[in-house]
Amino acid sequence: MKPTIKIATTKTPDGGEMILYQHDRDFSIKINGRDLMNSRQHESELELARLGCAHLSDRATPHVLIGGLGMGYTLRQTLDVLGPDATVVVSELLPAVVDWNREFLTGLNGQPLEDKRTEIITGDIYQLLALSKGKFDAILLDIDNGPSAIVDSGNQRLYTPAGIQNCRRALRKNGCLAIWSGVPSNTFEQALKSCGFHVRRYKLKEYSGSSKTSLFVWVASEDESVLPHEGRYQS
Numbered sequence: 001m002k003p004t005i006k007i008a009t010t011k012t013p014d015g016g017e018m019i020l021y022q023h024d025r026d027f028s029i030k031i032n033g034r035d036l037m038n039s040r041q042h043e044s045e046l047e048l049a050r051l052g053c054a055h056l057s058d059r060a061t062p063h064v065l066i067g068g069l070g071m072g073y074t075l076r077q078t079l080d081v082l083g084p085d086a087t088v089v090v091s092e093l094l095p096a097v098v099d100w101n102r103e104f105l106t107g108l109n110g111q112p113l114e115d116k117r118t119e120i121i122t123g124d125i126y127q128l129l130a131l132s133k134g135k136f137d138a139i140l141l142d143i144d145n146g147p148s149a150i151v152d153s154g155n156q157r158l159y160t161p162a163g164i165q166n167c168r169r170a171l172r173k174n175g176c177l178a179i180w181s182g183v184p185s186n187t188f189e190q191a192l193k194s195c196g197f198h199v200r201r202y203k204l205k206e207y208s209g210s211s212k213t214s215l216f217v218w219v220a221s222e223d224e225s226v227l228p229h230e231g232r233y234q235s
Contacts, residue, residue, distance in 0.1 A: 002023060002024045003023070004021050004022070004023040005021065005022050005023070006019055006020075006021055007020050007021065007022050007104060008020040008096070008099075008100055008103075008104065010094060010096035010097075012031065012094070013093070016031055016032045017031070017032060018030070018031050018036070018094070018096070018097075019031075020100050020104065022104070025107075026038065026039050026040050027039040027071065027104070027105060027108070029070075029071075036145075037070055037071060039071055039105075039108055042071065042073040043204065044180060044204040044215040044217070045070060045071075045073035045074045045077070045142060045180070046073055046074070046077045047202070047204050047217060048074050048077075048140055048142055048178055048180045048217050049074045049075075049077035049078040049081060049140060050077060050081065051178055051202060051217050051219050051228050052064075052078075052138045052139075052140040052176055052177075052178030052217075052219060053078055053081050053082065053138050053140075053176075054176075054228040055137075055138070055174065055176055055221075055226040055227075055228075056081075056082060056137055056138060057081075059137060060083065060085060061083075061085045061086065061087070062082055062083075062086045062087075062137040062138065063086070063087045063089070063135060063136050063137050063172075064078055064082070064086065064087070064088045064089070064136060064137060064138045064139075064140065065088075065089045065090075065091065065125075065128075065129075065132070065135075065136045065138070065139045065140070065170070066078060066088060066089070066090045066091070066140045066142070067091050067125045067139070067140065067141040067142065067143045067158075068091075068092065068093075068125075068141065068142040068143045068144075069090050069092040069097050069098060069101060069120070070097070070142060071101065071105055071108055071109070072101050072105060072108060072109040072112050072113070073108075073109060074140060074142055075088065075090055075109070075112045075113075075118065076109035076110065076112045078140065079112055079115050079117060079118070082117070084117070086117050087117055087119065088115075088117050088118050088119070089119045089120075089121060089136075090113075090118060090119070090120045090121065091121050091122075091123070091125040091128050092120065092121070092122055093122070093123065093124060093125070093143075093155075094122075095122045098113070098120055098122060101113055125141075125143065125158065126157060126158055126163060126166065129163075129166040129167055129169075129170045130166050132170040133169050133170060134169070134170070134171070134172050135170055135172070136170055136171055136172060136175060137171075137172050137174075137175050137176075138171075138175060138176050138177075138178065139167055139170060139171060139175070139176075139177045139178070140178045140180075141158070141167075141177070141178065141179045141180065142180040143155050143158055145181070145182045145183070146159070146179065146180060146181025146182055146183065146185070146188075146216075147159040147181060147183075147185045147187075147188040159179075159188055159191070160191075161191055161194065161195055164177075164191060164192060164195045164197075165195055168195055168196065168197065168222070171221075171222075173223075174221070174222075174223045174226050175221065175222075176219055176220065176221045176226060176227070177192075177197070177218075177219070177220045177221070178217055178218065178219045178220075179217065179218045179220075180215070180216070180217055181215070181216045181217070181218070182214075182215060182216075183216070184201070184216055188218075189201060189218060192218060192220045196222060197220035197221060197222060198220065198221055198222070198223070198224035198227060199218055199219070199220045200218070200219050200220075200227050200228070200230070201216055201217070201218050202216065202217045202218075202219070202228075202230070203215070203216060204216065204217060
């Protein structure tokens with residue numbers, strides 16, 4: 001059996017330890033010993049992009065913001081579903097995560113950071129959203145564990161009414177906000193609605209072929225007609 005190797009570490013703003021591991025061809029990231037993501041289980045990250053960008057098929061030059069780079073799966077899928085004139089801005093809090101993608105994870109997703117449509121910005125997405133009025137056709141958030149933060153307590157404010165309103169103001173007309181979460185939250189769903197959004201929640205598989213559906217994506221828009229149909233998803 002091949003060993004699991006620790007290949008890189010970094011500190012979070014809260015002082016926690018984030019570690020990148022490799023086992024054979026697979027990679028995983030843990031925060032303070034807790035599993036955060038795994039290259040073998042990334043179907044929900046792909047679905048975040050598909051659901052959040054479903055309304056953009058007829059837009060020639062869409063502008064999309066992704067919050068959280070992770071292992072690059074959401075970025076890769078977003079680039080794949082959009083046309084050649086799209087712009088995809090990725091906001092990543094930790095510069096080390098960007099470095100890991102470029103140094104260790106290039107074989108996972110065809111190096112999406114090198115795509116000419118990609119712009120990477122390191123820093124706090126909350127501030128970026130506050131300065132981006134009417135800029136994005138879609139905002140895809142995979143920050144921390146969703147509304148229940150485990151990486152950085154500062155991420156929690158993104159899911160408050162003030163944070164939601166920042167997202168709403170950053171969207172263009174008929175834009176969509178899509179949020180990944182490891183847990184359901186009726187409180188957060190109601191907060192989205194109270195901020196003027198129509199909302200649908202989708203249950204997702206952890207990985208392709210799995211029967212387990214414990215992960216979620218909310219898609220929210222001021223225009224209910226642009227929300228994705230439920231289809232194979234169970235809301």
